[in-house]
Amino acid sequence: MYYKTKINDIVRISPSRFGEDLEGVAIQTLNETYEGRLDKKLGLLICVNAIDEIGEGRLIMGDGAAYHNVVFEAIFFKPEQHEIFDGEVIDIVDYGAFV
Secondary structure, three states, X not given: OEEEEEEEEEEEEOHHHOOOOHHHHHHHHHHHHHOOOEEOOOEEEEEEEEEEEEOOOEEEOOEEEEEEEEXXXXXXXXXXXXXXXXXXXXXXXXXXXXX
């Protein structure tokens, strides 16, 4: 089953991307960071869908990048018990099948 979830995090925007659209750069950076990650409670993160809030950027001494607090919406996939999937069986072992 697919779920939408809101997440709070800090995104780092490198100085080379300061002239670009902030929301677009933040979504791309978050997707590069989190896409394909697995969380025990939420499941597999498919993509960052939208950004709800972007805070003011902060600079940290020694790093030219801006750090923004963000609230973003992500889509997760988490298989549920007794959920049916359609696919091709690749291998069968003692404890189950790989699809």
